[in-house]
Amino acid sequence: MSPGIEFNRRVEQIPVYPAASTYAFDGELVKLASNETPYAPHPQVLEAVEAQLRTLNRYPDPEKSVLRRRLAERTGVAAGRIAVGNGSCELLLAAGEAMLEPGAELVYAWPSFSIYPHVAAMSGATAITVPLDEEGRHDLEAMAREVTAATRLVIVCNPNNPTATALTPAEIDGWVGELPRHVAVILDEAYVEFSTLQDPDESLDLLERHPNLVLLRTFSKVYGLCGLRVGYALGSESFRLAVDRVRQPFSVNALAQAAAAEALAHQDEVERRVEQNAIERLHVESELEERGLETTDSQANFSWVLLGDRDEDEVVEGLARRGVIVRAGKALGEQGCMRVTYGTRGENDRFLAALTELL
Numbered sequence: 001m002s003p004g005i006e007f008n009r010r011v012e013q014i015p016v017y018p019a020a021s022t023y024a025f026d027g028e029l030v031k032l033a034s035n036e037t038p039y040a041p042h043p044q045v046l047e048a049v050e051a052q053l054r055t056l057n058r059y060p061d062p063e064k065s066v067l068r069r070r071l072a073e074r075t076g077v078a079a080g081r082i083a084v085g086n087g088s089c090e091l092l093l094a095a096g097e098a099m100l101e102p103g104a105e106l107v108y109a110w111p112s113f114s115i116y117p118h119v120a121a122m123s124g125a126t127a128i129t130v131p132l133d134e135e136g137r138h139d140l141e142a143m144a145r146e147v148t149a150a151t152r153l154v155i156v157c158n159p160n161n162p163t164a165t166a167l168t169p170a171e172i173d174g175w176v177g178e179l180p181r182h183v184a185v186i187l188d189e190a191y192v193e194f195s196t197l198q199d200p201d202e203s204l205d206l207l208e209r210h211p212n213l214v215l216l217r218t219f220s221k222v223y224g225l226c227g228l229r230v231g232y233a234l235g236s237e238s239f240r241l242a243v244d245r246v247r248q249p250f251s252v253n254a255l256a257q258a259a260a261a262e263a264l265a266h267q268d269e270v271e272r273r274v275e276q277n278a279i280e281r282l283h284v285e286s287e288l289e290e291r292g293l294e295t296t297d298s299q300a301n302f303s304w305v306l307l308g309d310r311d312e313d314e315v316v317e318g319l320a321r322r323g324v325i326v327r328a329g330k331a332l333g334e335q336g337c338m339r340v341t342y343g344t345r346g347e348n349d350r351f352l353a354a355l356t357e358l359l
């Protein structure tokens with residue numbers, strides 16, 4: 001026994017979030033490892049942040065009233081049903097805290113977003129993981145088969161990180177309707193704006209039919225505000241009250257609230273970014289294909305690249321040595337893969353040139 005301070009036994013079960021690998025590189029890095037947007041925030045968003053700087057001697061609004069009102073106007077969902085978090089990750093962890101406990105089960109697909117194992121481990125619940133299908137898509141039927149009396153929560157990542165694949169709202173609609181009502185479903189839509197399979201507003205209709213459904217969204221991706229940390233959940237009022245109870249009241253800072261509220265007013269900018277993303281997706285995918293590399297069907301701002309019998313860590317390290325940062329991963333069947341975010345055209349071309357050198 002070491003004589004140090006003692007920790008809760010659950011702490012050991014909580015995975016450590018893996019930072020993207022970097023490599024000593026003398027020059028400008030191309031950061032394509034975190035699914036960020038390469039574009040700076042809208043000038044009026046920056047102005048809204050600057051205006052808040054003079055009030056930093058005050059606590060932020062614990063009710064996030066302005067932002068919740070703007071989200072209500074934008075989505076048509078009542079403000080009382082909207083929870084705002086310090087990034088959508090905070091809301092995921094809060095949902096776990098509010099709903100799970102030892103003996104309870106959380107179901108999610110795998111590979112999927114790396115925070116989901118934390119949601120189970122932090123609460124001491126059991127994680128039940130269900131393999132994606134051969135195309136890297138959620139196998140909803142297989143997930144439904146894992147639901148038991150102990151299941152409290154199912155998370156569906158749509159589009160899925162890291163495989164970039166997506167389901168349509170119709171597929172999800174029928175499936176949620178078949179699940180027992182005691183099971184909450186979080187539909188993590190961090191990348192939904194990029195999906196060509198749906199308009200983001202289409203999933204809002206699902207909320208009216210399924211009281212056990214929560215849509216989780218973020219300002220980190222298409223809105224380009226991940227440095228400020230702000231995300232939101234649309235669900236029932238009881239969900240909002242529960243996640244608010246388990247968090248400190250001031251977790252969303254004043255700059256984040258102001259920036260997100262302003263960003264919502266610039267939907268034309270969102271559309272422009274989605275279009276640009278689609279152009280870069282086509283470019284990157286066709287160039288990868290020319291190099292003999294397959295990708296899954298991307299509905300997001302990144303590609304999941306199948307590396308065949310190449311070792312994914314070697315490829316990712318080789319790119320890092322050339323100043324290009326991407327993430328390594330494994331597909332089902334243990335095939336090596338890498339996840340590469342689309343950057344600007346210049347960044348994407350540096351990635352492609354580095355890859356050519358490497359292969």
Ligand SMILES: Cc1ncc(COP(=O)(O)O)c(C=O)c1O
Nearest residue numbers: 087088089113161190218220231
């Ligand atoms: C699927 C998914 N959900 C949620 C998030 C977290 O976003 P946030 O920055 O809002 O915490 C990410 C970020 O990479 C993600 O990939």
